[in-house]
Amino acid sequence: MSGTLRIGLAGLGTVGTGVLRLLEAHGKDISKRVSRPLEVVGVSAQSQSKDRGVDISQFEWFDDPVTLAGSADIDVFVELIGGEEGVSKTSVEAALSRGINVVTANKALLAHHGGELALLGEQNGANILFEAAVAGGIPIVKAMRESLSGNAFGRVYGILNGTCNYILSRMEREGSNFADVLADAQKLGYAEADPSFDIGGVDTAHKLALLTSLAYGTKVDFSSIYIEGIETITSADIEAASDFGYRIKLLGVSQKTETGIEQRVHPTLVPKGSAIAEVGDVFNAVVVEGDFVGEVMLVGRGAGAEPTASAVVGDIIEVARGDTVATFGRPASTLTSYEPAGMRAHEGGYYVGLMVLDRPGAMAAIAKRMADQNISLDSIRQRSRSPTRETDMPAKPVPIMLITHETTEISVRAAIEEIERDGHITGRAQMIRIEPT
Amino acid sequence: MSGTLRIGLAGLGTVGTGVLRLLEAHGKDISKRVSRPLEVVGVSAQSQSKDRGVDISQFEWFDDPVTLAGSADIDVFVELIGGEEGVSKTSVEAALSRGINVVTANKALLAHHGGELALLGEQNGANILFEAAVAGGIPIVKAMRESLSGNAFGRVYGILNGTCNYILSRMEREGSNFADVLADAQKLGYAEADPSFDIGGVDTAHKLALLTSLAYGTKVDFSSIYIEGIETITSADIEAASDFGYRIKLLGVSQKTETGIEQRVHPTLVPKGSAIAEVGDVFNAVVVEGDFVGEVMLVGRGAGAEPTASAVVGDIIEVARGDTVATFGRPASTLTSYEPAGMRAHEGGYYVGLMVLDRPGAMAAIAKRMADQNISLDSIRQRSRSPTRETDMPAKPVPIMLITHETTEISVRAAIEEIERDGHITGRAQMIRIEPT
Numbered sequence: 109m110s111g112t113l114r115i116g117l118a119g120l121g122t123v124g125t126g127v128l129r130l131l132e133a134h135g136k137d138i139s140k141r142v143s144r145p146l147e148v149v150g151v152s153a154q155s156q157s158k159d160r161g162v163d164i165s166q167f168e169w170f171d172d173p174v175t176l177a178g179s180a181d182i183d184v185f186v187e188l189i190g191g192e193e194g195v196s197k198t199s200v201e202a203a204l205s206r207g208i209n210v211v212t213a214n215k216a217l218l219a220h221h222g223g224e225l226a227l228l229g230e231q232n233g234a235n236i237l238f239e240a241a242v243a244g245g246i247p248i249v250k251a252m253r254e255s256l257s258g259n260a261f262g263r264v265y266g267i268l269n270g271t272c273n274y275i276l277s278r279m280e281r282e283g284s285n286f287a288d289v290l291a292d293a294q295k296l297g298y299a300e301a302d303p304s305f306d307i308g309g310v311d312t313a314h315k316l317a318l319l320t321s322l323a324y325g326t327k328v329d330f331s332s333i334y335i336e337g338i339e340t341i342t343s344a345d346i347e348a349a350s351d352f353g354y355r356i357k358l359l360g361v362s363q364k365t366e367t368g369i370e371q372r373v374h375p376t377l378v379p380k381g382s383a384i385a386e387v388g389d390v391f392n393a394v395v396v397e398g399d400f401v402g403e404v405m406l407v408g409r410g411a412g413a414e415p416t417a418s419a420v421v422g423d424i425i426e427v428a429r430g431d432t433v434a435t436f437g438r439p440a441s442t443l444t445s446y447e448p449a450g451m452r453a454h455e456g457g458y459y460v461g462l463m464v465l466d467r468p469g470a471m472a473a474i475a476k477r478m479a480d481q482n483i484s485l486d487s488i489r490q491r492s493r494s495p496t497r498e499t500d501m502p503a504k505p506v507p508i509m510l511i512t513h514e515t516t517e518i519s520v521r522a523a524i525e526e527i528e529r530d531g532h533i534t535g536r537a538q539m540i541r542i543e544p545t
Numbered sequence: 546m547s548g549t550l551r552i553g554l555a556g557l558g559t560v561g562t563g564v565l566r567l568l569e570a571h572g573k574d575i576s577k578r579v580s581r582p583l584e585v586v587g588v589s590a591q592s593q594s595k596d597r598g599v600d601i602s603q604f605e606w607f608d609d610p611v612t613l614a615g616s617a618d619i620d621v622f623v624e625l626i627g628g629e630e631g632v633s634k635t636s637v638e639a640a641l642s643r644g645i646n647v648v649t650a651n652k653a654l655l656a657h658h659g660g661e662l663a664l665l666g667e668q669n670g671a672n673i674l675f676e677a678a679v680a681g682g683i684p685i686v687k688a689m690r691e692s693l694s695g696n697a698f699g700r701v702y703g704i705l706n707g708t709c710n711y712i713l714s715r716m717e718r719e720g721s722n723f724a725d726v727l728a729d730a731q732k733l734g735y736a737e738a739d740p741s742f743d744i745g746g747v748d749t750a751h752k753l754a755l756l757t758s759l760a761y762g763t764k765v766d767f768s769s770i771y772i773e774g775i776e777t778i779t780s781a782d783i784e785a786a787s788d789f790g791y792r793i794k795l796l797g798v799s800q801k802t803e804t805g806i807e808q809r810v811h812p813t814l815v816p817k818g819s820a821i822a823e824v825g826d827v828f829n830a831v832v833v834e835g836d837f838v839g840e841v842m843l844v845g846r847g848a849g850a851e852p853t854a855s856a857v858v859g860d861i862i863e864v865a866r867g868d869t870v871a872t873f874g875r876p877a878s879t880l881t882s883y884e885p886a887g888m889r890a891h892e893g894g895y896y897v898g899l900m901v902l903d904r905p906g907a908m909a910a911i912a913k914r915m916a917d918q919n920i921s922l923d924s925i926r927q928r929s930r931s932p933t934r935e936t937d938m939p940a941k942p943v944p945i946m947l948i949t950h951e952t953t954e955i956s957v958r959a960a961i962e963e964i965e966r967d968g969h970i971t972g973r974a975q976m977i978r979i980e981p982t
Contacts, residue, residue: 130695130837137762141694141875239692245838247684247692255676255684257578258567258858325578383844386823400567401682401845401855407820408841418838421695431868438578 112145113428116180118173118199119188120153123213123240125160126417127186132162138421142428152176178202184209184427186420192216204229204236209432211423213240213416219314222321222328223443226435235432237423242315243268243392245415246408247422252322252396253437259398261323265361265543266394267387268315270410271299271306272338272358277388280346280355286339298390308337309358309373316360319394320371321436321443324364328436329371329446336374345461345538348489348509349377352459355385359543368447375540377459377511382545395545457486458512458520461538462527463505470532471508477526478512481519486511505534511542549582550865553617555610555636556625557590560650560677562597563854564623569599575858579865589613615639621864622647623857629653641666641673646869648860650677650853656751659758659765660880663872672869674860679752680705680829682852683845684859689759689833690874696835698760702798702980703831704824705752707847708736708743709775709795714825717783717792723776735827745774746795746810753797756831757808758873758880761801765873766808766883773811782898782975785926785946786814789896792822796980805884812977814896814948819982832982894923895949895957898975899964900942907969908945914963915949918956923948942971948979 117124131138131148139145152170170176177185177199185203187210189196196217203210204225212218218225218238229235239249243266252264267273271293278289290307293299305311317330338358349356354377363370378385383405387393392410397403409415426432436443464470478485489509512520524537554561568575568585576582589607607613614622614636622640624647626633633654640647641662649655655662655675666672676686680703689701704710708730715726727744730736742748754767775795786793791814800807815822820842824830829847834840846852863869873880901907915922926946949957961974 126837133836134695134697137697138695140879141762141871143876245693245835246841247688250687250692251684254863255687255859256682256855257862258571258575258855260571260574325574381823383820383823386818386820398682398855399570400563400851400858402852404683404843404845406841406843409839414837415839418693418695418835421837422692425694426691429868429870431866431870433866433868434578439580442577 110144112147113184113424114147114149114182115184115186115424116150116176116182117148117186117188118152118176119190120151120160120164121188122413123416123420124153124188125162126413127188127420128162128164130417130421138425142425144428146424146428149182150176150180173199174202177208178206182208184211184424186424187212187214188420190214190216192220197221200225200236201228204234205232207232207234209234209237209427211237211420211427213238213420215241215311215314215318219317219328219330222318222435223440226440229435230440236435237426237432238318239423240416240419242318243394244408244410244412245418246392246394246406246410247419248319248394248406249322251404251406252319253433256396256398256401256404257437259400261364261396261398263361263363263397264319264323264394265359267357267384267392268312268360268394268410269306269358270390270392271303272312273388273392274298274390275307276338276341276346276356276358279341279343280350283343283347285343286341307339309335312358312360312373316362316371316373319360320362320369323362323396324369325436325438325443326369326446327443332371332446332448334372334374338375340536340538341375344507345459345540348461349459351489352487352509352511353380354378354459354542355380356540357384361543365449368449370449377540377542378545384545455514455516456544457514457542459538459540459542460510460512460520460524462508462533463535464508464533466504466506473530473532474527477523477530480526481515481523483515483519483523484513486513517541547581549584550861551584551586551618551620552623552861553587553613553619553621554585554623554625555589555613556627557588557597557601558625559850560853560857561590561625562599563850564625564857565599565601567854567858575862579862581865583861583865586619587613587617610636611639614645615643619645621645621861623861624649624651625857627651627653629657634658637662637673638665641669641671644669644671646671646674646864648674648857648864650675650857652678652748652751652755656754656765656767659755659872660877663877666872667877673872674863674869675755676860677853677856679755680831681845681847681849682855683829683831683843683847684856685756685831685843686759688841688843689756690870693833693835693838693841694874696837698801698833698835700798700800700834701756701760701831702796704794704821704829705749705797705831705847706743706795707827707829708740709749710825710829711735711827712744713775713778713783713793713795716778716780717787720780720784722780723778744776746772749795749797749810753799753808753810756797757799757806760799760833761806762873762875762880763806763883764880769808769883769885771809771811775812777973777975778812781944782896782977785898786896788926789924789946789948790817791815791896791979792817793977794821798980802886805886807886814977814979815982821982892951892953893981894951894979896975896977896979897947897949897957897961899945899970900972901945901970903941903943910967910969911945911964914960914967917963918952918960920952920956920960921950923950
């Protein structure tokens, strides 16, 4: 590999301008590292005139990123447009079709079309590098695709969305409720105006789908992921979990089981003092379990212009060195079919939160329904009753939280249905899995 | 790259046999990943007949590793002999001289001769891959050499020796003293019969020297490292640190300062609740600070046959793919001279432990010596005095522990010298740096 590496960059939002700033700051040193010059030769974005704080007049402008990807004289196409369809997809296809390596931060695109795009690239001698698409600046993609690839992986899990982790961390620290912290996070720029992708767990699932393929060599299968967001988590849940010795985190978990692969995104209780429980605020973390290496955890900033630019440029450097590796660490044509495991069979402990109508026999009835499903209880927490309650007043709801011993999701759901049918609780029961760490 | 990757493996201790077991378990899957077969064609060790639990009769035997490295038909030489001189060095030289890539776990060899060996390799078109030499299974070398290489690094630090971390963790948990825990660790196989390399900090320094070169592009300079071990840490220090809100860890720290680079290995107070403080037992952790990525931490098993084998095989896979990178991430000929910063200038808070003779005026004299050096105190902890003390008895020593605000090592050392000269304390004063995390 020699001669100038000619870079085409599409998308000049915060990450795109971050990449330009990084190349401005360290481009010369990087050129020395890789023994060849790096040059951005063309850029494309929605507006040519917008002030981004970086001078783009030195680069050739392309109104259409597909033209940049498909016909400009470039050696690598950097896609930072975003979105699972539209010009992000067509421009990536245009680059891969003519054998040009693609660097992207686009998790949605790869979660939905990663398999076919990897194959298209492979047929034309190009790879997709996507370190920036999973956990921002954390070098987890390369670690799994290369450094740790001698291992058979059993489980990969992580905190993959900084917005959710920030909200949950603040709810715990301040005892505030979800809606207030979300509103504040939006004001501070930590949450989007439409936060549903983040707090609903979809963003985490996009990233998880990619980690799953890296871990098990299976085709990307976003549609199989079970997704629950953090919208239903209350400050009472967080407080009770804390009393029980746990923190609540939104985790993406991908696990190899005897029947197939389980991919799930949901709020999770993790024991305080475990490494992942200590990862707070906007930080992300990924834990990989390999049969030889054991448990490896990587922690860092999962979003933001600068950490994401670090990951994008790391991939550009890889292209400059001419040492790119197959998109998912093995030939795309050899990725195996994804075999989903039965999610409902998930075994483990559970946290259950109930608003119980405070009347005689309610607790006994609940305990019986649990026992009927062979669920044994580890701990129970009941908030103090109102001291002035009179017996002839209507029954008031009292929050009761339980931690079960190991059981199955099917059993817990069945018990909760029975309890709801008994009429002893009001509202929706809360059920949160405990993830062994 | 195609055709069989022919591996020559020298050294069949725990790591070497771990590598053979890993290749036996996952060799076929790895071959699919890299689209070429992997085959161990020759091995060398001290004894051919020793029972290692793996069948080595299928491999050609070499009495002399230098012959294996220098004249066998191999594509990669894996050096797991250990030691900074002798056949480990001559065999690595033999391989590099004929342009054969070397994979090694030998931190001592590289800490002492890494620069010249990298250059020798470069002159002949070969690289040294040493993921296994730093923090075992943790993929920190590749992360710094490749994924994060778009950053300028400001500081790299870590827990790089599992034996020390295990001893300190147990001392804290059990309140036991150093000698007892060390003896037990030796019984359990967590510490060597001669533990001086581990507990004296030399092993940590070997690894730190390599991280420094990766971070700053400087020549490996082991001799500049300031080294203090954990031998003088008492359970009283650990308890006092804990009361002050800290844990004691043996850290290797490499920092870029205005005057040059500071490399130091010493016991350190890190605040409880910081990510690195929660890394206990035999686990290692490395924190990298990059100007774009921010702080990234990697945690995992830093030693042991299987995690180390994972790292060795990850490097073998890199060779199999034909995408090796310059040994220290940039051409060896461009590594710059190492400019040491003045260690004694190290700024930060300090923990000071004194056995003070319990007599009137002692505390005031100590406080005055601190004030004379412009050291202001953050906290003081004094153990309760014996309740039955009579005034005419000889003065008994009382442990007093201090935490200073930010100051310099020169000032603290000067104050301690004065305090010792005043005759108010007995024994050696303890001084431990607080590392900002």
